Amino acid sequence: MLSERRLEVLRAIVQDYVGTEEPVGSKALTQRHQLGVSPATVRNDMAALEDEGFIAQPHTSAGRIPTDKGYRLFVDKLAGVKPLSSPERRAIQNFLDGAVDLDDVVGRTVRLLAQLTRQVAVVQYPSLTRSTVRHVELLSLAPARLMLVLITDTGRVEQRMVDCPAPFGETSLADLRARLNSRVVGRRFTDVPQLVQDLPESFEQEDRGTVSTVLSVLLETLVEETEERLMIGGTANLTRFGHDFPLTIRPVLEALEEQVVLLKLLGEAKDSGMTVRIGHENAHEGLTSTSVVAVGYGSGDEAVAKLGVVGPTRMDYPGTMGAVRAVARYVGQILAES
Amino acid sequence: MLSERRLEVLRAIVQDYVGTEEPVGSKALTQRHQLGVSPATVRNDMAALEDEGFIAQPHTSAGRIPTDKGYRLFVDKLAGVKPLSSPERRAIQNFLDGAVDLDDVVGRTVRLLAQLTRQVAVVQYPSLTRSTVRHVELLSLAPARLMLVLITDTGRVEQRMVDCPAPFGETSLADLRARLNSRVVGRRFTDVPQLVQDLPESFEQEDRGTVSTVLSVLLETLVEETEERLMIGGTANLTRFGHDFPLTIRPVLEALEEQVVLLKLLGEAKDSGMTVRIGHENAHEGLTSTSVVAVGYGSGDEAVAKLGVVGPTRMDYPGTMGAVRAVARYVGQILAES
DNA sequence: CCTGGCACTCATCAGGGCCGAGTGCCAGAC
């Protein structure tokens, strides 16, 4: 195992490199950190760290930079999560408190995260699968045409058209609306199918077709919309990526445009606790030179969706993790209140 | 006024520069276009064009590139709108036809535009101000808490919470719902305020407070949501911008993140017909080296929102304009059908 | 009014030499 001091050297290298964006040499290290040893000793330690694969040199006779493995060790063992300052906390709360609806909450969250971390922020809309039904509404638009509106406890609204096989009277409609709501309100989406299974049977023969149709549209909505939506922001921060630009930024922007990729990315994050994926740990090819910090958030104790940031592997991990965690908490609170 | 041939020379310069991204010289011009004159003559024409401010040289003894003014003349006088090929048209239609709801329509449109033009696409959600009410729904969530849902003819849904000053019975609720809808369904948003003005008076004394509250929330929603939303895509195409990258792309990405800026940008476009803003014609500072091609689209003959693309001033104007126009038409059709 | 010719400008590129940060290794000190 690596000695205490060698870990300290690694920590110093990571910190300096994150700050300067330039390979860090042994002399500079001893000057900027109180390691209590000479550059020569540090060089020996560096050689050892390089043998183990934690750092590398871009070219002979340049300083060292951390490898993905080095960042991993740093994140796992050497770095804590840096809590935000209380002015920052207040700013977050103030900013999020002004939101008027769900879109607004998500939008503000994205901007906030992007600003705080100076990186690209990704926020997933609260998922339908894990949330519960607040209300189901049925509106008659034409004799044989209904609109189904589904409202979730996270404030999300989905609407669908329903073409009925037969005209459906206002009284039947009110009846269906009432029965449907009494069964599903407050229930989780995953439970809905069983709960409404036998509903058609309790209706007159002539209405059963329509009731079945309505139900199938409802169930479809629940499943279909498991395909989540998300919002991203702060892409301008990518321009601070590095010097070798175009080649670096291109694949990242492309990856960010693919909702599927991002959803998979967030999906891979653990439900609770924070997940940090560094460089090549990310499956997607365009993101092998980026790190992703993600965390779940929710209105209660359970996560209903995830949010996170995407940035260069050379990022301020403690600070980023702190910001991500704090934002997730506040968003959770906001959702719980509304 | 410029002679016929000089205009021809300008056209040739624009076309070549758009193709090669490199300053174009007199010799190359005569080789690639049948101008029927020698390089020396072209040089004289170029000198004249430069005097008039239509072209410029990046440095002495380099070829010429068009100025903003040159592009303007090109767009106004020299270029038509290039119609899409019929396979392209079919592809558009197929791609848009698969959309399931409004979000999906807008999302697909953005991706389509970005792909077709290989530039950044911006699509505004159909505006509430110009559209009409399809339905207003009121749901009772708690004795003194209602949810108001507004559905527009463009398929958009907005919901708001209403805290009532007094409990509100189910029958009163049904009554209000019915009367409200009979007055506003099919009407334009701008007409709604007058139409509901005297509604509270027709209710019992005890319910008037609640009715007024509901109405004020409704009106607020109409106004508030004039603040439009929009979706952008294709930002990865910015990487094909130029060679001098970071400095060019940075302000553009920043501008694109500001919804306000984009909305203003689209807002400045004419309601009907296509608007092309070139380089410094764009008010926003970050966009002075980009051109914006925008057009209104709508479900009927009237525009309900706008869409367009943002690209380098050095863009294929005829092709871009053709794509933008075609996409706007098809989206209009889709909206009209649903 | 067009054309060919000519002198001139200047960005780009490859080559060469210098500089200095940083390394690895080794012999000696604690």
Add this chain to the structure above:
DNA sequence: GTCTGGCACTCGGCCCTGATGAGTGCCAGG
């Protein structure tokens, strides 16, 4: 055993230089 100072070595980055060539402006003649 571990740390330290010293030293030779490597190699990317920088600057200067000269050659190259595309492109121009101008002018005299058709």
